[in-house]
Amino acid sequence: MRLVMMRDLAWLVELADHGHVTETAASLGTSQPTLSRALARLEDELGVRIFERLPTGVEPTPDGETVIEAARDLVGRHDLLRAALAHRLSPETGLVRLAFLDSMATTLVPRLLRAFHASAPGVKVVLSQEPTHHIHRDLERGVVELGLTMDPAPGQAWLPVRRERLVVVVPPTHRLRHRKRVDLIELADDELVTTPAGFAHSALLEGLLAEAGVDLRVSFESADLATIEGLVAAGLGVAVVPEAFAGQSGSIGLALASPGATRTIGLTWRTDRALAPPAERFVAFVRARTWDED
Secondary structure, three states, rough: OOOOHHHHHHHHHHHHOOOHHHHHHEEEOOHHHHHHHHHHHHHHHHHOOOOOOOEEEEOOOOHHHHHHHHHHHHHOOOOOOHHHHHHOOOOOOOOEEEOHHHHHHHOHHHHHHHHHHHOOOOEEEEEEEOOOOEEEEEEEHHOOOOEEEEOOOOEEEEEEEEEEEEEEEEOOOOOOOOOOOEEEHHHHEEEEOOOOOOHHHHHHHHHHHHHHHOOOOEEEEEEOOHHHHHHHOOOOOOOEEEEOOOOOOOOEEEEEOOOOOOOEEEEEOOOOOOOOHHHHHHHHHHOOOOOOOO
């Protein structure tokens, strides 16, 4: 069984519209024998005679009318598909699929998207908020093209975008609330509110605590840093969060003495395939600017 070529179907529609092989071949920029062979291929594949050859041209047979109607529909759908893909892949009007961590939803992401939209108003950015391991998974599956994470995965590019200071947040009644700066060792008797194991933020915090020689008992876990800050404000423990989260619900933010008390956010993507032009434009835009905290 041979596959019907889309070109042959498009030529069939043209022939039905013109009603004459010679005129149709001229309008298509091909030879009459080439067009005749294409028609013969279709008739052989479908097992029906599509046109009656007359001295004045060609006329569709009853079976041919059915074939021509279906061909018009298929060619039209194919044209729409190509137009939709061209629109989606255009660096001016295309689509970018971006995944990011929940903790960036009110800080980096709005700032970045506002600037990008001003530069490329026709490009649509589809967003999803996910933990790091889900972002890496969706990149591998092709569900998203770009991700904003705290660490790269093997085989993925990673462009550092922004470094954020980490602070300790304590309840408004905490014994250290009037301090400007604290060392993690001073929190040894406190309970910790943090993200679950496996989250990039947890891994970062574990490294800071190990460096300080502190092992805090975890009282509550949440995947959302804004929720963590709220639990701290309610007196349910202390936490280490990006500085932008301090005080949102009434907690007190204290600078950390640890020199490594920062997190770096990077833009990541797969390297085994080329990015679509809209995603390439997004990466180039992010690369050309500075996004660090003031």
